[in-house]
Structure formats: structure tokens, C-alpha cells
Amino acid sequence: MTDPERRRALKSLLLLGGAWLGGCDRLSRSDRFVRLLESVEPVNETLQRALTGQALAREYTEADISPVFRPNGQTNPQNPEYRKLAANHFADYRLRIGGLVKNPMRLSLAEIRALPARSQITRHDCVEGWSAIGQWRGARLGPLLERVEPLPGARFVVFHCADLWGPAQEPYYESIDLDEAHHLQTLLAYELNGAPLPIANGAPLRLRLERQLGYKMAKYIMAIELVDSFAPIAGGRGGYWEDRGYEWYAGI
Ligand SMILES: Nc1nc2c(c(=O)[nH]1)N[C@H]1C(S)=C(S)[C@@H](COP(=O)(O)O)O[C@H]1N2
Numbered sequence: 001m002t003d004p005e006r007r008r009a010l011k012s013l014l015l016l017g018g019a020w021l022g023g024c025d026r027l028s029r030s031d032r033f034v035r036l037l038e039s040v041e042p043v044n045e046t047l048q049r050a051l052t053g054q055a056l057a058r059e060y061t062e063a064d065i066s067p068v069f070r071p072n073g074q075t076n077p078q079n080p081e082y083r084k085l086a087a088n089h090f091a092d093y094r095l096r097i098g099g100l101v102k103n104p105m106r107l108s109l110a111e112i113r114a115l116p117a118r119s120q121i122t123r124h125d126c127v128e129g130w131s132a133i134g135q136w137r138g139a140r141l142g143p144l145l146e147r148v149e150p151l152p153g154a155r156f157v158v159f160h161c162a163d164l165w166g167p168a169q170e171p172y173y174e175s176i177d178l179d180e181a182h183h184l185q186t187l188l189a190y191e192l193n194g195a196p197l198p199i200a201n202g203a204p205l206r207l208r209l210e211r212q213l214g215y216k217m218a219k220y221i222m223a224i225e226l227v228d229s230f231a232p233i234a235g236g237r238g239g240y241w242e243d244r245g246y247e248w249y250a251g252i
């Protein structure tokens with residue numbers, strides 16, 4: 001597109017968006033609409049937000065960053081495969097992305113760092129009653145999903161983690177829908193407060209979503225799977241803690 005063409009296209013989208021914003025935020029739930037916006041390059045964040053009504057979680061300033069971002073849950077996975085990767089500073093790590101996608105991928109950390117990225121300073125709230133403010137940097141999940149091309153039946157994104165729990169050694173896992181996956185603040189984070197993500201906080205890659213509680217933010221992500229239903233996975237409720245009674249949608 002030439003510049004005037006792009007401006008005209010954006011203007012008509014803006015007008016349409018304005019009309020829709022009147023009363024219909026169902027649009028923000030429409031994955032196809034979000035994908036349409038992502039295909040118009042470059043759509044700036046403010047415009048995309050205005051059009052989709054995808055409210056952002058509050059962002060803070062550097063002065064607000066907590067002196068220590070308290071680690072919680074598992075802080076040093078003992079799974080041998082993970083220990084081996086950690087011993088080599090994750091040089092051999094490959095994020096596997098598969099399931100209901102046209103292009104399954106295996107990505108190194110260097111490849112993940114080359115993806116469209118975002119930084120955000122946000123507050124993390126744990127159900128256990130503590131919170132911390134941290135600065136995260138990571139690859140936006142939305143554009144990454146565009147590359148793997150979810151098949152029409154895909155509805156949820158499942159994160160499979162390295163840490164194993166309990167006597168049955170069950171892996172931690174989590175899931176979100178495609179709307180949440182395309183949100184601007186949904187990241188595969190590889191940095192915390194300007195430094196590589198520490199192991200205690202989920203190295204080499206952890207999920208950030210800023211409109212839900214802490215347990216949704218899977219640490220130690222080894223694989224991402226697109227599915228039409230999470231019922232066949234583990235306890236069938238979409239996450240390790242969900243299988244033990246927590247809400248699947250943990251909105252703050
Ligand atoms: N793989 C994995 N992800 C996890 C957890 C965990 O134990 N294992 N704990 C969850 C909970 S309850 C919280 S509050 C946050 C804690 O993140 P932090 O360790 O960076 O504080 O991670 C979430 N993601």
C-alpha cells in the first residue's frame with residue numbers, strides 16, 4: 001500500500017471502529033477482526049486498542065518497580081530435561097508450537113527475541129494475597145500465532161511447562177482463548193526488569209497476561225499447543241490450578 005492508501009484504509013477502519021465502539025465490544029472477542037487489524041501494517045497500538053476495545057491493564061513507571069519481584073510456586077524445576085537446558089544457559093532450548101496449526105514450529109531463544117516485542121511495567125496479583133510490580137519484555141503472542149497459522153477449529157492456546165508437581169509428577173499447564181492470546185499485553189516474556197528472566201521467575205520463557213491473576217502466567221514454557229477443547233488434557237479444566245478448583249477465567 002502507498003502512504004495515502006494506507007491512511008485512507010486506517011481512516012475508514014477508524015470510522016467503522018468508532019461506530020462499533022458505541023455499544024458493541026463483542027468485536028474485541030472476534031478473533032478474525034483482531035487478525036484483520038494485525039494485517040494492516042503498521043497499525044499503532046493506540047489505534048488498535050481504540051478499534052478493538054481491548055482495554056489495557058494499567059501500566060506503571062520505572063519508579064514503581066518493586067525492589068524484588070517475589071518468585072512463587074515452583075522456583076527451580078528439577079525435571080532432568082529442564083536441568084540440562086538450564087546448565088547450558090538455554091542455548092539448546094526450542095519452543096515447540098503445534099496442535100491445530102498449519103505451520104508447526106520449533107523456535108530458539110534467538111528466534112523468539114527477533115519476533116515483534118513489547119515492554120510493559122505492570123502489577124502482578126497472586127491469589128495468595130501479594131502483588132509486585134515488574135517490567136517485562138517479551139514476544140507478543142498475537143503476531144507469533146499469525147506465523148503458525150491456527151486452523152479454523154483452534155479455540156484455545158495451551159502452555160505446557162517444565163515443572164512437575166505432586167507424587168504423580170504432573171506438569172504445570174495453563175490455557176487461554178484466542179482473544180486473550182491476541183491482546184497487546186500478552187507476551188512470551190524473556191526479560192524481567194531489564195535482565196534475562198531468572199529461573200525463579202520462569203526462565204527461559206513465561207507467559208504475561210495483565211488482566212488476570214498470577215496463576216495464569218505459566219512459567220518454564222516448553223510447548224504451546226492450539227486445541228479446540230482442553231477437556232482431554234489432564235483434569236480437563238484448562239490448567240493445573242483450575243483442575244484443583246480455581247477459575248479458568250481469572251479476571252482481576
Ligand atoms: N510453571 C509454573 N508456572 C507458574 C507457577 C508455577 O508454580 N509453575 N506458579 C504460578 C503462580 S501461582 C504465580 S503467582 C506466578 C508467580 O510468578 P513469579 O514466580 O514470577 O512470582 O507464576 C504462576 N505460574
Ligand SMILES: [Mo]
Pocket residue numbers: 072125126127128214215
Ligand atoms: Mo499465584
